[in-house]
Amino acid sequence: MLFRGPRPDFTRPYAMFLGANETFGKFVPRPYPRLLQHKIEMPCANFAAMNAGVDLYLKDPSVLLATARARVTIVAVTGAHNMSNRFYSVHPRHNDRFVKPSKILQTLFRDVDFGDIHYTRHLLASLLEADAIKFSIVVEELKMAWIARMKTLLERIEGRILLLWMANDPPAEANLEPDLGDIGHDPAFVDQAMIDELSPLVTKVVECIASAQAKTAGIDGMLLQDDEAMIASKMPGPMFHEEAAAALEGHLSGML
Numbered sequence: 001m002l003f004r005g006p007r008p009d010f011t012r013p014y015a016m017f018l019g020a021n022e023t024f025g026k027f028v029p030r031p032y033p034r035l036l037q038h039k040i041e042m043p044c045a046n047f048a049a050m051n052a053g054v055d056l057y058l059k060d061p062s063v064l065l066a067t068a069r070a071r072v073t074i075v076a077v078t079g080a081h082n083m084s085n086r087f088y089s090v091h092p093r094h095n096d097r098f099v100k101p102s103k104i105l106q107t108l109f110r111d112v113d114f115g116d117i118h119y120t121r122h123l124l125a126s127l128l129e130a131d132a133i134k135f136s137i138v139v140e141e142l143k144m145a146w147i148a149r150m151k152t153l154l155e156r157i158e159g160r161i162l163l164l165w166m167a168n169d170p171p172a173e174a175n176l177e178p179d180l181g182d183i184g185h186d187p188a189f190v191d192q193a194m195i196d197e198l199s200p201l202v203t204k205v206v207e208c209i210a211s212a213q214a215k216t217a218g219i220d221g222m223l224l225q226d227d228e229a230m231i232a233s234k235m236p237g238p239m240f241h242e243e244a245a246a247a248l249e250g251h252l253s254g255m256l
Contacts, residue, residue, distance in 0.1 A: 001056070001093050002049070004023070004024045004025065004031065004033075004046040004048045004049070006046075007045070013071050014043040014071065015033075015036070015045070016045045016047060016070035016073045017048060018047050018048065018052075018067075018074070018075045018076065019075070019076030019078065019166075020048060020050065021048075021051065021186065022048075022076055022166045022167075023046065023166075024049060024052075025048075025235075026235060027219070028223075028241055029221070029223055030241070032241040033048075033074075035241060036245045036249060036252070039245060039249045040253060042071070045066065047066070049093075051082055051094060051096035052082070052095055053078055053082030053090065053095035054153055055083045055084055055090065055092065055095055056092070056093060057153055058152060058156075067156075067157045067159070068158040068159070071159070071160070072161070072252065072255055072256065073157050074248065075154070075157070075202075076164045076165075077165050077187045077190055077195070079186055080188060080189040081124060081188045082120055083095060083146065085141050086102060086145070087101065087102055087138050088102060089102070090120060096120050098117055098118055098120050098123045100114070105138070108134050108137070109130055109131065109134060112127065121183055124138070143189060143190075143191075147194055147198070151198065151201060160255055161201070161202040162202065162206055162251060163195070163202040164206050164248070165195065166240075167186060167187060167208075167209065168185070170192075171194075172191045174192060204251055206248060206251055207247075210240045210243065211239075214239040217240075220238070220239070221239070222238065
């Protein structure tokens with residue numbers, strides 16, 4: 001498995017980062033872990049991977065071993081859609097890849113052709129289009145599985161943990177009806193009640209909500225090809241990464 005890196009010197013004190021796209025910082029020359037490295041004057045091990053879900057870290061013992069030596073582990077909240085559950089399974093390393101439906105899902109959605117579906121967001125959009133009521137059942141399963149899996153991950157991490165919410169908007173209130181917008185936004189299907197349930201297992205919960213300037217900055221400062229502009233526009237840009245680094249700096253300075 002390839003992570004953002006760079007690989008730090010594990011014989012020295014370091015901070016460790018787990019997360020998906022927002023922490024990986026694709027197209028961003030200096031994602032927030034790299035910015036923090038200079039602010040806190042400590043190596044920051046960025047173990048983020050594109051489209052990572054909780055499953056990726058639970059199934060990689062080497063990553064969990066590295067957290068045991070870290071001064072602090074920052075766990076960025078990832079979506080509930082990129083993980084295996086009772087309804088479907090995902091690729092063990094590329095968690096956004098839909099592998100196969102379960103018998104339960106096939107029975108629940110008899111009219112959906114799963115043969116042409118390869119990604120989790122496409123799968124969920126197809127399920128919502130087929131039957132919104134049955135789709136709500138799937139979403140509830142995703143939420144319950146995410147909470148259980150996140151608790152397992154946090155309990156296996158030794159030492160201090162910061163749980164980071166990095167998104168354009170604060171966590172939604174619980175019990176809202178899921179819609180197509182939930183599928184497109186990250187972290188998908190994670191609400192405030194779910195974060196609250198995890199808070200006893202971490203040292204702090206830190207929210208970093210993109211400012212209006214960061215939201216409108218678009219792809220300014222990103223390194224990309226012309227045909228990558230649309231993909232890049234959906235990811236946090238350099239300004240948002242600077243805001244995340246600033247938000248974390250104050251919390252980390254008193255813990256290291």
